[in-house]
Amino acid sequence: GAVVSQHPSWVICKSGTSVKIECRSLDFQATTMFWYRQFPKQSLMLMATSNEGSKATYEQGVEKDKFLINHASLTLSTLTVTSAHPEDSSFYICSAIPGRINEKLFFGSGTQLSVL
């Protein structure tokens, strides 16, 4: 099956620093990748849709200047949390689809971000 690799698995950083999370599709090309965040016992909340070669589409309420998304190739999308604050602490998960029609998502293993 399609494999999505996400790094790092966890990161602890000081308030005010920036953190980059990578999402790679290992055995397929992903025109579209999605970034989610998840709080404990809550549902996955879509943050943005990342399209290769174009600007990401952000969901309402998500600050695009704070959560920078780059999808420079068909196998790599990155999410940078800029000037992180404790309220940004969360579980961030990427997913990708091998094609246009989304019949199922393939997820990365997630990144637990803790901002001190």
Added chain:
Amino acid sequence: SQKIEQNSEALNIQEGKTATLTCNYTNYSPAYLQWYRQDPGRGPVFLLLIRENEKEKRKERLKVTFDTTLKQSLFHITASQPADSATYLCALVPSSGGSYIPTFGRGTSLIVHP
């Protein structure tokens, strides 16, 4: 407003029994519905998809039903095992608007006791 509801209380069952999880939705016209499994600290893993014109889908010990009149999907695991313990998420993909992005419920935790 659109809502997807899954029982927030954990479901505790004995090994060997059938687990049944519920996903209810309102103000949606889903093209199809997906079920995912999520283990703690991990990303979800796709299990099954059922389309709006399908009543039932099976895969090994898993069975999903979809009732668009009741606006409900049931997810069954037969002969449950402790290894089935996880959180199960349902997700709906809309049939209109051109978006194929699924919206997720918050999931139900299943605990299978040996």
